[in-house]
Amino acid sequence: MVSECTACGYLAYPPRLLCPGCGGSSWRPRPAGAGVATEVTVRRPVFERRQLPSGEWVEEEPTRLGAVSTEGGVRIIARLEAGIEAGGRVALVRRDGVAVAVEGS
């Protein structure tokens, strides 16, 4: 989900307090929709284990990540499902509390 300014239509992700376009403070949620994975990488962990802000330690795994340009003109950093390459059309869904790009339009 992205946030759309009800006054001027500016799309924000992550959300803002005031709109950079018009200064307005009224937003409505809108689906992020489809897009294109413009750049793709496989992030290797800096360290093998990682402590979350909650204090919990998790093992680090390589993660496929991409920059996704949506049709609405927002750039969203997303985890990529297997098989998505640079230039591929994707749909964005929210999973595990983060943006995930899945195949499809």
Added chain:
Amino acid sequence: MSAGSEARIVGAAEATYERHPAPERETETFIAEAVVAALADAGIEHGEVDGYGVASFSLAPDHAIDLTWKLGLTVNWLMEDTNGGASGVNMLQHAVRAIEAGDAETIVLSSGDRLDKRDFHLMTDSYNKAVRDYLARLPLSGPNALFAFITERYGAAHGLEREDFACVPIAQRAWATMNPGAAYREPLTLEEYLDSVPVAPPLGRYDCVPIVSGGDAIVVTSAERAARLGRPSVGVRAIRALYNPDHQDGNGIETGFSTIRDDLWAAAGVRPEDVGAAFVYDDYPVMVLVQLADLGLIPDGDVKRYLHRTLLEGRWPVNTSGGQLSAGQAGAAGGMHGLVEAIRQLLGRAGERQVEGLELALATGYGMVLYSHGACHNAAVLERHS
């Protein structure tokens, strides 16, 4: 800021960067060492300091006033900066104005962080609310992947391959061989660069700053006080800054530096080709190129030629400490690392790597990735006063 302000930088120093700090060496330990060393470098007494500024990610629960107390200072001017890679030039901009206005006469600006594995992840995963809530659980663990995208984008726009980006860390490592304070001092070959461990392709190990602990500090005072020291000093011809120019909607390769470029050089009263060295924020090789190009130091726009001819073969001085890519990134001290080296060079105290006859230099700050790229841009044109 008009050319020839009435403030002078008279000292600069670094607490030795450490890759594996002992448990008792805290952030404030590194900052204190840098402050002591900078005052010694300046030839200024501890009791003369009447202004203090500090930038750090890991002072909590302490703040600037706690450091003021622990450092035994009493001051008329106090500043805490939270702008990471842009903190050094930002504090300098404010300090120069304070001295010109008479609010303080002698200001010490400092920065530092102790970062071990746990600190690093807590810092990067909780960098701001947007990172914590929208990126940390991807997982992201620091900005490597984001700058992989930016590198990919910039490479596509300028026809650059890994062999081309390699020129930045290789050239900087050649300078680092002459800097005893750099974490990595062995010459770097193209083969080593190309064969290095991938971090987030196209970025490999040598495209990413080594994480270190350390501190940096500089001393700024009035022109009058500087004259009584009877030694060379460094003046600030101009500082320009731009924060959050694109609300993170941009592509990260067209930056706020291009917006401030003309005003910076006009205010400084010199042209980009007049500077003899540049000290640009080097969190990643691509950002070195973006800043040099956006600030007018690659006038023909031929980045590939600049990389091979000017930087690698010509050894034109960029980040002569080895930069953060060789010396290491000590958290917020990274925002002062280039400034410290610029001052050392302009004061003629850079040892074996001294750039002869240096009169004018450029130092920049960049950083604070809000979501997809840095939001802070600032640049200073610095001048030697003999």
